[in-house]
Amino acid sequence: MPRRAIFAAAATIFGLGLLVYGYARPGLRVVEKKEVEVKLPPDPGMPEGPVPEWMDKPPTTQKVIEDFAATLREQSVISLVTMGAITRTASGGLLVTETKAGSPRCPT
């Protein structure tokens, strides 16, 4: 069998190995789209409802959201929380319903 075929087969098996391990392991896979709610202490500076323009919020609110993003990243749930439409829920949590587009922070 030509060397090229052997190399291509080896690269394919290696790629498959990465794929299988990537899906089998816990943690971040790709930039995922999930609904996640994390309970955080109530923040008086942040009203209930959608928080799409979080960059323009007061520093305290921004800190809460950055902590929220860091929490999700630590849990390896999603990476692009800052791209999402974030909602402040009545129970004092932050809800990410859309992790792709819809926010001024979206790099697109």
Next chain:
Amino acid sequence: MAHQNKKPPSKLSRYRLGIQAAFAFLWLAPLRMFGLCSPVFHCYACPLAAFACPVGVLAQFSALHAFPFIALGTLGVTGALFGGFVCGWACPFGLLQDLAAKVPTPKFELPVWAGYFRYATLAGLVFAVPWFWGETSQLFFCRVCPAGALEVALPGAIQGGLAGQAIIWPSALKLGVTLAVVAAMFFIRRPWCGALCPLGAIFGLFSRVSMFTVRFFPARCSECGLCEKTCAYGVDSAVRADDPRCIRCLECARCKACEVAPAWKP
């Protein structure tokens, strides 16, 4: 003798546009296959996108200092099996450029050295900038990506404007890159793929080892030059059929000396 060496285009080649459109539908159909990575260049922020963009995933993971197992696995498998076929047959951004190239305007060729910019884009904007400066950097790949601008940012700005909301324009750099690429599409065949696409750089690296490729059989060659004349990307199949710039459009396969062949075929 040249005419004797000419054969009609392969059946597959005739349906390339249709196959590209079918793949575009697959990548952008609302299948909601979240958690999967496609091997093609498109923006995951597009509301229709069902699969993640591998370049976006690589950049994001670089910013997070995490290893992108799934993106690299996807690219490894598709690259090792098909190499540049992915660019020529499955990429929606390639389809857009192919459609623009059908407009009857004067066409210019990119110089061969322009292809090296793809590796600079890959190393710089996809890996180095996110790694050292994070995703907030203005040079973070997704912030200058024309696919993101065309699929998301500009439609979003228009939609926002029509709805009476504040229009959020992409950055001047992103707009500039997008306008330049779109304008170039009409005068250069696949300018993005040929000069800047980081995914094309990755598949270019696989071009010499992929399982399926276009191969040149010297014994069948009558030196008619047909393969070189039919190639829109300046690749001379007789010299190097697995050139990293080749998108496997199979136009050169009109000549009997070139054909799609698996690597195990002697």
